[in-house]
Amino acid sequence: MVVDNRPYELVLYGASGYTGKLCAEHITMHLPTNLNWAVAGRSADKLQGVVKKLEELNRDRNPPSIEVTAHQKDDLHALVRKTRLVVTTVGPYSKMGEPMVEACASNGTHYLDCTGESPWFRQMIQRYHRLAQSTGAIIIPQCGIESVPADLLTYIVCNQIRSRFSSSTRNVTHVLYNAKASASGGTLSSILAVFETFSISYLIKSMHPFALCPTSPSSSNRNAPLHAQQSLYEKLLGVANIPGMGIMTDSPGASVDTAVVNRSWGLLSSLSPPSTSYGPNFFFKEWMRSTGLINAAIFHYAFMAAPLFLIMPPIRWLLRKFVFLSPGDGPDLDQAGRREFIEYRTIGEADPDASKKTSARLYYEGSMYAFTGILLAEAAMVLARPEEKSGQPCEARRLGGGLLTTACLGEEFVDRLKAAHGVVLEVQ
Ligand SMILES: NC(=O)c1ccc[n+]([C@@H]2O[C@H](COP(=O)([O-])OP(=O)(O)OC[C@H]3O[C@@H](n4cnc5c(N)ncnc54)[C@H](OP(=O)(O)O)[C@@H]3O)[C@@H](O)[C@H]2O)c1
Incomplete structure (x- = not known):
């Protein structure tokens, strides 16, 4: 089961990258100011630069913490045990994504990424779906323009x-x-x-x-x-x-x-x-x-x-x-x-x-990468703050964990996107 007394609600891994920075900006500008979050990556200097920019962007909120980590098993396990949810923009996922999926699936930490590499998604299902089900980790790849x-x-x-x-x-x-x-x-x-x-x-x-x-x-x-x-x-x-x-x-x-x-x-x-x-x-x-x-x-x-x-x-x-x-x-x-x-x-x-x-x-x-940042950040809130909007558990929670899809974030995700800055979502 995902443990509630972890220090962070959300860790953004890869925050120094092109998409990661845009996701961090959306969090800074539009998510609740009491969100307990951290930016993570391999370079302390780059992360400090990101945080400085976030502080300039919105002086009304505390900046995120910084977590510097090596991209290897023990360090990633230690990182994911500090948070309910990891959002990762470290790619290419076919080359670098698996250690984070393994760490989250093993430790019952929810996970979102924005890969479009569906052969890799298939491989992750084959390797980690059962493990994630057993720990209650909700692992959702392809939470970007794809798909x-x-x-x-x-x-x-x-x-x-x-x-x-x-x-x-x-x-x-x-x-x-x-x-x-x-x-x-x-x-x-x-x-x-x-x-x-x-x-x-x-x-x-x-x-x-x-x-x-x-x-x-x-x-x-x-x-x-x-x-x-x-x-x-x-x-x-x-x-x-x-x-x-x-x-x-x-x-x-x-x-x-x-x-x-x-x-x-x-x-x-x-x-x-x-x-x-x-x-x-x-x-x-x-x-x-x-x-x-x-x-x-x-x-x-x-x-x-x-x-x-x-x-x-x-x-x-x-x-x-x-x-x-x-x-x-x-x-x-x-x-x-x-x-x-x-x-x-x-x-x-x-x-x-x-x-x-x-x-x-x-x-x-606007920029497609800013849009992906919005999609990741709003999906993150569905998992980091369960049932905050709808009062109902989303389908992913009812499924109980595993390698799932963004549709399993259900009406709560739909409502969040309808309200998200710059997004028009209409139903007829
Ligand atoms: N399908 C979609 O909708 C969609 C949309 C946007 C992005 N994406 C995907 O998201 C991924 C990121 O794209 P991007 O344009 O943001 O890439 P990027 O600017 O190159 O950023 C990659 C990030 O990964 C980190 N990284 C790279 N190698 C690493 C390693 N060995 N250990 C630890 N961290 C490492 C980088 O850290 P450093 O800064 O320290 O180098 C950086 O934070 C790509 O796979 C891209 O295809 C998909």
Whole structure:
């Protein structure tokens, strides 16, 4: 069980990195001033620099404590025993993430990260799900742009269908509707790390829609309902025409998000009443809106070809040397704050009556890394301050621990994001 008398409610590990700093800033500006928290990492100098900046940002609150730690087993175990929850932005996770998952799972410490490396998530489930269940540790990877929007919007539309129509959900279409965004050195390095760490066969298995799912899917879970299936012509071009939304192509995050959403489906199906199950015939598909048919088809084929290049070591070497930013670097924050934005739209259809629909929209204007910082910090509050808003235990607590998903943070997470600075989350 997670112990309540630990000195910290939250430790942010990797606070000196590009994303870690932004998460620390959101905590400093928007989370309760009595939150008992610390920033952690390997460099005392860098952490002192972070804390100094946080003090300047908000002089009305005490700065966080500093915990300097080596990135090795004994030190990480000692660190996680001081806190209820660790938020870690130390990546690439395929190379550096496992020791922290092991430490948290062993010591009953809750855990959040913002990886998009789903083969690594799969490996962590295989290695630590049972251990985390036995200690009560709630371990939630992919609490960033990958895969909160897909996972949480799906949770929302399915809940709406249940409460409005007393139905389960047959079909969810999630669309990356509009975006202007750029990547940090840490993200680009993490993409390469996945191809360097895992075998091609493990990568292929991890990209399966049910790669992370704890239960076996039926044929309805694997296939879209007839009215939502692509024509042969659309299949050949890799596109789809969704009424009211436009021409669609591959979404870059689709395989990673789909595996997480289907894990949520499996996990939530196992909960006894009050049920938040999506339903036995639930099917999920993610797309990205395109500007037209030709662009959609070109993007589809380019996107299909990219992994063939990334598995080649010389190509990865060239990308590191001449194209990608270094870890620690990222888009200029002032410019990103003014220029970047992202919008997702999600439609759910009831089972069996597809004319009964609900929809949800998530919009954020500003740096994508600031958005990830918000997602991590607000999710952290659901675990660090249990039932503070809703008075009800979230699904993750009812599941009792293990390698879970952001949908398991439930209505409390939804409410926190609706109220979060800069986030627009609407349900229709
Ligand atoms: N999918 C998403 O939505 C999303 C969004 C944002 C970020 N991310 C992921 O988050 C991770 C961080 O991204 P970022 O751009 O913030 O990267 P970054 O700026 O390079 O920061 C990495 C952090 O990890 C620490 N670190 C690196 N190697 C370490 C080691 N051997 N021991 C201890 N600490 C170490 C760094 O500490 P030092 O400062 O001491 O070097 C730094 O605090 C990446 O994996 C990225 O893909 C994902």
